[in-house]
Amino acid sequence: xxxxxxxxxxxxxxxxxxxxxxxISELGTPHLAETEExxxxxxxxxxxxxxxxxxxxxxxxxxVAYVALVLGRLGDSRAIDPLRELKLRYQAMDAKSExxxxxxxxxxxxxxxxxxxxx
Amino acid sequence: xxxxxxxxxxGDRAATPVPRAAHIxxxxxxxxxxxxxxxxxxYGNHQVQNLLKRSAAPDRNxxxxxxxxxxxxGEEEQAPDxxxxxxxxxxxxxxxxxxxxxxxxxxxxxxxxxxxxxAGALEGGLTMxxxxxxxxxxxxxxxxxxxxxxxxxARAGANVQLYGTIxxxxxxxxxxxxQTVTYTRAIRDGTHHPKEGVLQDDIAKSGRDASRPPxxxxxxxGGYNISMADPPSFIYGPKTNAEWDRSFVTSLKGPTGxxxxxxxxxxxxxxxxVTRNDVA
Numbered sequence: 001x002x003x004x005x006x007x008x009x010x011x012x013x014x015x016x017x018x019x020x021x022x023x024i025s026e027l028g029t030p031h032l033a034e035t036e037e038x039x040x041x042x043x044x045x046x047x048x049x050x051x052x053x054x055x056x057x058x059x060x061x062x063x064v065a066y067v068a069l070v071l072g073r074l075g076d077s078r079a080i081d082p083l084r085e086l087k088l089r090y091q092a093m094d095a096k097s098e099x100x101x102x103x104x105x106x107x108x109x110x111x112x113x114x115x116x117x118x119x
Numbered sequence: 120x121x122x123x124x125x126x127x128x129x130g131d132r133a134a135t136p137v138p139r140a141a142h143i144x145x146x147x148x149x150x151x152x153x154x155x156x157x158x159x160x161x162y163g164n165h166q167v168q169n170l171l172k173r174s175a176a177p178d179r180n181x182x183x184x185x186x187x188x189x190x191x192x193g194e195e196e197q198a199p200d201x202x203x204x205x206x207x208x209x210x211x212x213x214x215x216x217x218x219x220x221x222x223x224x225x226x227x228x229x230x231x232x233x234x235x236x237x238a239g240a241l242e243g244g245l246t247m248x249x250x251x252x253x254x255x256x257x258x259x260x261x262x263x264x265x266x267x268x269x270x271x272x273a274r275a276g277a278n279v280q281l282y283g284t285i286x287x288x289x290x291x292x293x294x295x296x297x298q299t300v301t302y303t304r305a306i307r308d309g310t311h312h313p314k315e316g317v318l319q320d321d322i323a324k325s326g327r328d329a330s331r332p333p334x335x336x337x338x339x340x341g342g343y344n345i346s347m348a349d350p351p352s353f354i355y356g357p358k359t360n361a362e363w364d365r366s367f368v369t370s371l372k373g374p375t376g377x378x379x380x381x382x383x384x385x386x387x388x389x390x391x392x393v394t395r396n397d398v399a
Contacts, residue, residue: 023307023354025276026300026365027325027334028251028259034313090326097253104326112323 006044010051013041018062029101032069041066042073049074053082061090061099065106072110080114083107227289229376231342233369236266236280237382237398243338243346247278250333250348260350268384268396275386276352277398283371283378284342291337296329296347297370298322303383304364321349321367345371351384357391 016037022030032038041048048070055067068086071079087107090100236242247263248255260278261269268277285294298321305312327334329347337345353363363386370379387395 021354024352024363025259025354026321026351027298027327027349028254029325029327031324091328095253098257098259101253101326105324106326108323108326109320112320 065102068106229373230283230378233283233378281369282346361388
């Protein structure tokens with residue numbers, strides 16, 4: 001069942017996160033910002049899982065990268081398969097930008113965390 | 120085995136990052152045939168043919184030409200005893216194209232060495248653009264052909280090249296790159312980063328494919344060299360204060376052994392001014 005208020009909150013927090021400056025970069029890929037919005041999104045808990053999985057369809061790789069990060073931190077292994085599909089979709093892209101690489105990287109980290117409990 | 124010596128003038132730099140066969144000169148050419156086969160398998164015949172045709176800038180400080188000795192197709196070759204080591208599979212995979220391969224007395228179990236380039240020209244005639252074509256012109260680095268610290272006025276960082284060397288007759292695909300990073304001191308505007316002190320798998324997090332170009336670029340010279348590069352950086356503004364130290368360990372892993380090299384960066388920013396930007 002859809003909770004429009006919760007969905008709106010997920011949208012608001014993801015929009016705020018995607019607007020954040022990434023100030024660290026390694027291996028040509030920007031790192032995601034660790035902000036209050038990120039903590040708030042994780043704190044919403046597993047109820048946001050379906051909204052986050054829906055957000056994987058977003059055309060903004062910045063937004064999708066944060067989705068993958070949050071899914072890893074939520075700790076529910078049901079997200080593993082959607083994360084694998086997301087990773088494959090981005091890997092198949094030609095001429096990827098650094099933010100599209102960031103999506104793949106966040107998928108790698110989240111899958112490892114959910115599957116093996118480590119990053 | 121007889122070989123044919125090839126010498127080509129260096130033409131334009133490769134538009135796409137293919138490995139540069141700098142200084143391909145096997146003694147008697149034994150290892151080179153196998154390496155070319157391996158390069159064809161990894162990068163495709165077309166890329167390797169382009170490589171041999173263009174052979175961009177193997178060493179810009181020297182003559183601007185490369186020397187290569189490759190097996191002459193159709194001429195007599197004797198298939199040596201290659202045993203059951205990694206090269207045996209290469210011989211089988213070659214499917215009738217008999218590469219002249221000699222068992223490497225040093226073995227193919229582990230790399231010979233792993234090195235860092237933190238100052239001066241990048242090895243193999245490579246540039247940061249070759250490793251990161253998607254970032255070209257986006258301000259992720261300065262002086263892309265040389266290693267060392269840079270400061271664009273908005274981003275402080277350093278170009279670093281890491282490369283391992285394996286015995287030239289060994290199968291390159293048996294060797295893989297890895298890198299970890301630890302933020303040993305990570306404070307920005309008074310706030311400690313949550314990953315401070317945490318060992319992280321840098322390559323996994325990057326989302327880049329470390330098994331192939333452009334991330335991994337190989338070249339021949341003093342052995343078979345397998346390389347990557349990293350331009351770690353920190354974006355700052357007019358009011359930023361930061362203490363940002365990172366320790367990296369980059370490794371080349373073979374079937375049973377690994378060679379690693381440690382390197383680090385240290386950045387200090389006070390009131391938007393970079394007061395330290397070191398790489399070692």
